[in-house]
Amino acid sequence: MNTEIEGNRWHELRLAGQLTSDYSGFFRLCRQRARQLKELDIRRRKYIRLALLGSANTDFLADMLEFSLDIHGIGCEIIEAPFNTYAYQMLNADSLVAKFRPDVAVFVGAALNQPEWPDINTPDEEVEIMAGRVAGYWLDLCRALHDNTGCEIVFDNFSQLSWKPNGNLSARHAADHNNYLTRINCLIGRNAPPYLHINDVAWMSSYHGVSNWFDTRYWHHAKLPVSFGCIVPYVRNISGIIAALYGGSRKVLVLDLDNTLWGGVVGDDGVDSIRIGHGSPEGEAFLYFQRYILQLKNRGVLLAVCSKNDDSGARAPFTDHPEMILGLDDFACFVANWEPKPDNLVTIAEQLNLGLDSFVFVDDNPAERELMRRQLPDVLTIELGDDPAGFPAQIDEQSPFEVVSLSREDAMRTNQYRENQLRESLRTAVSSYNDYLVSLEQRAIIRCFDESRLDRITQLINKTNQFNLTTRRKTRAEVERLMQDEKYLSVYIQLADRFGDNGVIAVVFGCWGDDCLEVDDWLMSCRVLKRDIEKLTCNYLAEQVARKGRRYIYGNYIPTDRNGMVVDHYPDLGFEQVRKHENGETRWRLDVATYVPAVHSIAIEES
Numbered sequence: 348m349n350t351e352i353e354g355n356r357w358h359e360l361r362l363a364g365q366l367t368s369d370y371s372g373f374f375r376l377c378r379q380r381a382r383q384l385k386e387l388d389i390r391r392r393k394y395i396r397l398a399l400l401g402s403a404n405t406d407f408l409a410d411m412l413e414f415s416l417d418i419h420g421i422g423c424e425i426i427e428a429p430f431n432t433y434a435y436q437m438l439n440a441d442s443l444v445a446k447f448r449p450d451v452a453v454f455v456g457a458a459l460n461q462p463e464w465p466d467i468n469t470p471d472e473e474v475e476i477m478a479g480r481v482a483g484y485w486l487d488l489c490r491a492l493h494d495n496t497g498c499e500i501v502f503d504n505f506s507q508l509s510w511k512p513n514g515n516l517s518a519r520h521a522a523d524h525n526n527y528l529t530r531i532n533c534l535i536g537r538n539a540p541p542y543l544h545i546n547d548v549a550w551m552s553s554y555h556g557v558s559n560w561f562d563t564r565y566w567h568h569a570k571l572p573v574s575f576g577c578i579v580p581y582v583r584n585i586s587g588i589i590a591a592l593y594g595g596s597r598k599v600l601v602l603d604l605d606n607t608l609w610g611g612v613v614g615d616d617g618v619d620s621i622r623i624g625h626g627s628p629e630g631e632a633f634l635y636f637q638r639y640i641l642q643l644k645n646r647g648v649l650l651a652v653c654s655k656n657d658d659s660g661a662r663a664p665f666t667d668h669p670e671m672i673l674g675l676d677d678f679a680c681f682v683a684n685w686e687p688k689p690d691n692l693v694t695i696a697e698q699l700n701l702g703l704d705s706f707v708f709v710d711d712n713p714a715e716r717e718l719m720r721r722q723l724p725d726v727l728t729i730e731l732g733d734d735p736a737g738f739p740a741q742i743d744e745q746s747p748f749e750v751v752s753l754s755r756e757d758a759m760r761t762n763q764y765r766e767n768q769l770r771e772s773l774r775t776a777v778s779s780y781n782d783y784l785v786s787l788e789q790r791a792i793i794r795c796f797d798e799s800r801l802d803r804i805t806q807l808i809n810k811t812n813q814f815n816l817t818t819r820r821k822t823r824a825e826v827e828r829l830m831q832d833e834k835y836l837s838v839y840i841q842l843a844d845r846f847g848d849n850g851v852i853a854v855v856f857g858c859w860g861d862d863c864l865e866v867d868d869w870l871m872s873c874r875v876l877k878r879d880i881e882k883l884t885c886n887y888l889a890e891q892v893a894r895k896g897r898r899y900i901y902g903n904y905i906p907t908d909r910n911g912m913v914v915d916h917y918p919d920l921g922f923e924q925v926r927k928h929e930n931g932e933t934r935w936r937l938d939v940a941t942y943v944p945a946v947h948s949i950a951i952e953e954s
Contacts, residue, residue, distance in 0.1 A: 357387060358724050364418045365745060366730055370575045373582075377410045380417065391422035393593045393820055398444045400428035400436050401455030401503070403572035408455065411578065415586035419595045430570065437492040445495040450822070451589055452492060456503035456548065457572045458528055458561075465522040467513065474521040475530070482534035486543070493542050499822045501544050501588050503572070504532045506552035509561055541801070542824045544588050544751050548573075551580060554740075580744065587746025593820045594809025597727060597747040598701060600643060601692060603710035604654040604661055604683070608640075608673070609633050610735070614656055618663050624670030632735040637672035639739040644677055647756075648748050649699065651680040653691050653708070658683045679765065688715055689722040700873040702812055702909055707747045709738070752823070754803035756850035767874055770846055781948075784879060787844040789949040791880070793887055796830035796837040796856075803851045804839055807870060812909040815870040816902060816916060829856055836864060836891060840884065842875055842949075853880050855888065857902075864892050866902035869916075876912075882945035885920045885937075892939045900937040906930075920945065 360379055367373050399405040409425050416423055426447045428436045433454065436444040444452065463481050465474045489500050505528045517523035532549050539545060552560035555577050562574040573581045590596065605612045610622030610629045622630040644650050654661050661683035665675045675681065680698050682691045688710070696703055703725040710716055711731055719728045727747050731738060770787065777783045796804060805823045812818065829837045837856035842849040852875045857866035871880055888900055902917055918924070921942060922935035
């Protein structure tokens with residue numbers, strides 16, 4: 348079969364999965380997926396081993412979770428533990444799940460299955476102690492499973508019960524079972540270790556309504572933890588967390604303007620007549636949507652504008668309207684003209700130096716959304732309704748910006764991209780590229796992996812595609828094991844210059860051999876490309892190898908559709924090729940005894 352036709356069939360199926368929220372429709376797509384897998388050669392960006400276990404039935408979950416992960420480009424092999432054997436599976440190193448050695452374990456919980464419950468006469472102090480014991484019970488089980496397998500764990504917290512025998516007194520009574528569950532959820536969330544990722548069932552059940560989320564009939568008949576009407580958002584939320592573990596979250600929110608960020612058309616109505624702010628239901632809805640967008644930006648999502656408008660008119664509301672929440676400084680890129688939006692989004696991707704699969708596109712116009720889906724299928728295009736009050740929930744439903752941790756660099760991201768624009772202006776002003784590098788006044792710190800930087804290091808490993816020699820993804824738990832393993836050299840590089848602090852921008856880790864350092868991966872943020880960081884890094888590696896009494900550095904280049912820019916990385920640094928495979932993978936060696944340190948203009952600060 349034609350490869351392009353195969354790709355189109357698979358893309359259409361994944362797109363349908365993104366747009367379908369009802370159980371029966373999603374289940375039919377799962378059946379289609381099963382048929383396509385028999386006919387097509389599907390390539391995923393990541394393949395994982397996944398275990399399902401818990402205090403509820405998981406039979407309904409496997410097929411739908413496999414399809415939902417496929418939408419994110421992740422394939423999986425799933426093992427299901429027998430019903431309600433979770434304690435044995437988590438505590439015993441010879442259990443079915445432990446022997447499977449999953450990369451990720453999903454714990455499907457049930458609010459009703461708690462090891463202890465207070466009664467109405469239990470004193471408040473004892474309720475607090477009891478909630479602590481129960482939260483500790485779940486955390487201890489997760490710790491044991493992680494110790495036995497090293498896996499990441501996605502753990503359901505607990506929804507409210509759909510009955511309240513204490514009536515409205517429950518709101519002030521600590522021993523009420525719903526209040527008790529809330530305390531347990533808070534304690535688990537507060538004390539969860541980095542490998543434990545909360546699937547926030549408590550919030551989802553509140554959003555959908557407890558009576559819609561949990562159907563007691565299906566619980567009594569089949570121990571289903573969620574109603575059929577809410578299975579798809581439940582599965583989608585789990586897959587979003589797993590995708591985020593492996594760098595599958597998106598990085599940029601691209602926004603239309605007219606009738607997307609405000610009501611009306613600024614070019615026709617003028618700044619004073621657009622609808623944004625207090626005084627009308629529509630204006631308030633857009634106001635709250637902008638507040639939601641600003642919250643995304645403040646935790647590291649880049650914002651961009653892609654609008655069919657005159658540039659000056661498109662910018663005017665951000666500077667001249669008194670009730671605008673967003674300002675021009677909140678956007679990493681602003682493109683307003685009359686060109687086709689897919690073309691403009693490609694321009695934005697080039698300016699930000701990011702792949703199209705990093706982008707989410709939001710536009711009120713269904714024709715523009717359809718054009719974007721057809722021409723740029725790698726971009727996630729959100730289906731919006733007619734009411735701006737629903738825009739935040741419609742974005743959230745797809746979990747495009749799911750994160751499993753937040754780093755210092757996340758909050759700095761928009762400023763860092765803006766500082767890059769200043770660097771680019773400087774580059775065009777100086778007479779030579781070498782003069783440009785000198786004028787940047789770059790300063791670097793090289794350190795071994797440490798706990799304070801593990802979240803950022805994991806982000807780089809999982810999200811860096813272009814300057815990445817092997818593109819081997821790792822979870823935070825795997826990165827932590829590298830940090831603790833004396834057989835490994837694991838370092839990160841932090842870079843600052845005259846325009847600001849770039850944060851942690853490069854990572855290298857490798858295993859010590861008898862006479863060499865075997866580099867497992869070498870990667871760098873696209874924000875600092877062509878700044879001589881690779882020369883600095885190579886000098887450092889050669890120095891460490893010499894100190895250890897070894898002679899060689901070995902490294903592999905594994906080609907992907909995104910990392911072609913580093914095909915000459917090793918030969919440019921003086922490595923010699925020692926092997927080439929039919930798939931294009933190459934192996935390289937540097938003799939440290941004859942290596943002449945590369946010249947660069949980066950000052951190395953004491954760590």
